[in-house]
Structures are given as structure tokens and as C-alpha cells.
Amino acid sequence: METPLRIGILAVQGNFREHAEVVRRLGAEPVEVRLPEQLEGLDGLILPGGESTAITRLMRLYGLDEALRRFEAPVFGTCAGMIVLDRNHLGLADFAVQRNAFGRQVRSFEADLDVGMGEPVRGIFIRAPWIEDAGPDVEVLAEVDGHPVLAREGRVLVAAFHPELTDDTRIHELFLNQVREAMSVRA
Numbered sequence: 001m002e003t004p005l006r007i008g009i010l011a012v013q014g015n016f017r018e019h020a021e022v023v024r025r026l027g028a029e030p031v032e033v034r035l036p037e038q039l040e041g042l043d044g045l046i047l048p049g050g051e052s053t054a055i056t057r058l059m060r061l062y063g064l065d066e067a068l069r070r071f072e073a074p075v076f077g078t079c080a081g082m083i084v085l086d087r088n089h090l091g092l093a094d095f096a097v098q099r100n101a102f103g104r105q106v107r108s109f110e111a112d113l114d115v116g117m118g119e120p121v122r123g124i125f126i127r128a129p130w131i132e133d134a135g136p137d138v139e140v141l142a143e144v145d146g147h148p149v150l151a152r153e154g155r156v157l158v159a160a161f162h163p164e165l166t167d168d169t170r171i172h173e174l175f176l177n178q179v180r181e182a183m184s185v186r187a
């Protein structure tokens, strides 16, 4: 049997338990990350949704911001996790986000997203950001009202919504496939 993928989940604040559950359901091993040394040997990393201001502050406190800038495997950021990856935060991807872009509490909503995988993906948006400005290498995979909400740039995948809050695992599977591809390139 092949050894399961080891997927780190940044666990300083937010929806890390829900992501860990999906990762486990897909046969990979979730690893909660709170300290820089816990990034060692991971095949990929998920930055969950939550509160980007809190996540940014805690990452700095634990020295995770510097460690993440050196992390080389694929990264998947959802909602606040997408904010944390942008040009104005960790700078791991070439886009800038608009926080709370759909409006504050009132604009928590669900939408069917055409992501080119057959049946649409039901996106749960909670005070969600969107991508405001993207560099040429950013591939937009889904939009709401013309605003990018699912995108990929090289090894970085980002979603403005919460795929960990539905039973549909296709977005996580997309990420795990990206992880497997990166491993076969390295091997």
C-alpha cells in the first residue's frame, strides 16, 4: 500500500478541524501545524478560513510566517487562508484580495460554482474575500459575479469559500492531486 499523503493544516485559529476531517476521509494524514518545525516532511499544507487578522498575528508570534515563506510544497488557502497568502500578507501568490468583499455578515451566502468538473460545486461564502487583482500566472477556476473565487498559481490553490463545510470533497481532491503531481515531479 502506498504511504498516505501527510497534509499539514495550519491550526492556530479557524476551521482547521473541519479540514482535517475531509483530509482524513480522503485517505491522507492530517497534521496540525502550530510550530515551524511541524512543517518538516509535509507533502502539502492547508491554511483554513477563520479570521485573517488573528491568523496573521498568531503566525508571526510563532515564527510561522518566516517558515511558511520557505515552505516549498503545495499550499491550499480557503477564505481567510486565501487572504493570508496574498501579496499584502505572506506573498506566496501573485494576487491581492479584497476582504469582506461581498459585504459583511449580510453577505454570507451559498452559490453554485461552475468549476469545470461536471456537477457544479456548492460554495459556502462567509464574509468572503475575492481576488481583486491577479498577476498573469494566476489561473481563475471559478467566479461569482465576475470576481475570482477559486484560483491557482503554480503550487498555490485558493478558494474564497468553505469546501470543508460541505460533503462534496472535490475541491480537496483537486488539491491532493496537485500534491501528488508535485511529488512525482520531485521524485
Ligand code: GLN
Pocket: 048, 049, 050, 051, 052, 053, 078, 079, 080, 081, 083, 099, 100, 126, 127, 128, 129
Ligand atoms: N472575513 C474574514 C477575514 O477577513 C474571512 C472570513 C472567513 O474566513 N470565513 O479574515
